[in-house]
Amino acid sequence: MLKRMLFLPLLSGILTAIPVWGLEENRGELGQRLFESTALGATGKSCASCHPGGKGLQETGSYDDGQLREMINFCIRDALKGKPLTTGSQELEALYAYVRSLAAGRK
């Protein structure tokens, strides 16, 4: 009985840790894929066409989280002629995290 009581929390700990780790792992990949995707807009371009390697994004460190998300959607709408991403969506969050990492020179 005691053994089982110890085993269950351990097992549930492992089971909850795996998806969280998987999600973190995928977010960077999703962010990069979106940044390089021409499917976000209607011009045949991607973010990377105009911001290769994070060009033009170096100064975004001074933007707060909301401002940076707005700028990303601004570029999707105006530069790519696409549909802005929904606030809080996995796509916007992944793109946001990727732009932050580019601006910080971590990519």
Ligand code: HEC
């Ligand atoms: C057609 C070219 C073009 C495309 C495509 C484009 N951008 Fe931009 N982006 C610009 C220009 C031009 C600016 C304005 C730079 C400035 O402030 O002078 C800008 C500004 C930004 C800024 C704010 C930078 C700053 O310092 O103010 C962010 C963030 C940004 N873009 C992200 C993106 C993302 C993410 C994508 C893809 C969804 C994207 N851009 C697609 C041209 C483009």
